[in-house]
Amino acid sequence: MQRRSSFGTLLRYWRKARGMTQFDVSMTAGYSQRHVSFLESGRSQPSRETVMVLAETLNVPVRERNVLLDSAGFAPVYTQEPLTSEHLEVVLGLVHDVLASHRPFPALLVDRSWNTFALNQTANVLFSQFVAGGDAYESLDAVNAVRICLDDAGLKPFIRNWHGFMRGILGQLKSELQREVVHEDIAALIDDIQTALARSKSEQEASLGDDFPVVRLQLERDGMQISLFTMMSSFNLPLDATIAELRIETFLPADDASRAFLLALDRTSEGVREQA
Numbered sequence: 001m002q003r004r005s006s007f008g009t010l011l012r013y014w015r016k017a018r019g020m021t022q023f024d025v026s027m028t029a030g031y032s033q034r035h036v037s038f039l040e041s042g043r044s045q046p047s048r049e050t051v052m053v054l055a056e057t058l059n060v061p062v063r064e065r066n067v068l069l070d071s072a073g074f075a076p077v078y079t080q081e082p083l084t085s086e087h088l089e090v091v092l093g094l095v096h097d098v099l100a101s102h103r104p105f106p107a108l109l110v111d112r113s114w115n116t117f118a119l120n121q122t123a124n125v126l127f128s129q130f131v132a133g134g135d136a137y138e139s140l141d142a143v144n145a146v147r148i149c150l151d152d153a154g155l156k157p158f159i160r161n162w163h164g165f166m167r168g169i170l171g172q173l174k175s176e177l178q179r180e181v182v183h184e185d186i187a188a189l190i191d192d193i194q195t196a197l198a199r200s201k202s203e204q205e206a207s208l209g210d211d212f213p214v215v216r217l218q219l220e221r222d223g224m225q226i227s228l229f230t231m232m233s234s235f236n237l238p239l240d241a242t243i244a245e246l247r248i249e250t251f252l253p254a255d256d257a258s259r260a261f262l263l264a265l266d267r268t269s270e271g272v273r274e275q276a
Helices: 002-017 022-029 033-041 048-057 062-071 086-101 121-128 162-180 184-198 241-245 256-275
Strands: 107-110 116-119 217-221 224-234 247-253
Touching: 002 033, 002 062, 022 033, 022 048, 048 062, 062 241, 086 107, 086 116, 086 241, 086 247, 107 121, 116 121, 121 256, 162 184, 224 256, 247 256
Parallel strands: none
Antiparallel strands: 107 116, 107 247, 217 224, 224 247
16 A cells, blocks of 8 residues: 555656646556556555556656556566676767767766766866866866866956856756756756856856857867857666666767867877877
């Protein structure tokens, strides 16, 4: 009885989080509204297939689907392996190939909380030149890609459109939190960005004028200038919660000068690597 009640509570939680009525769920999932109502109240117990269908209907994050299954008395379906697991070796090996193939442009591997796990050579060389604190970031493959933009010892002093860029990131994080519903790391990032933006309202008006079709990251330091925009890629149909959280962020030049800058930077870094 406790398991059925627990499942009903979770089902109601996700339904309301998605702004759906019981009728909406029934129409999408193919069950009667009465059956959905009985599942929520605990009067009916779901089959394993029903749990999976409802999780898909409500777009429940992969890591939370095992919780739904457990609450209904079923074994987990999705794995949650560490990044060092042999189970993920083939997939992650190909991800690193994708990062490398994006040269001469930067690319990062991040999770849903924007923690960086890997970056290609161009990203490492490029962003290292725009870190203010010298040795404050000894390795860029273990930083938070958002927090480094909030840090005076990180990229913040050299982001020319910092206010506009961070407002764009804030909107993206809010959209992600709406999908995830509960995610402490994303919620904390949102709070920190909002606090930082509130402290720099004087810059707000100057940062609004940008006729580029997407938000750019504009970096400038000691005569170096580069303008980038980004694209995000994620895994389709993941069966592992760790994999479901990972995304590849690829950076692309927003103008010819930035493209030329990255091409020259890549040739220089390649030459240095060959000499080593």
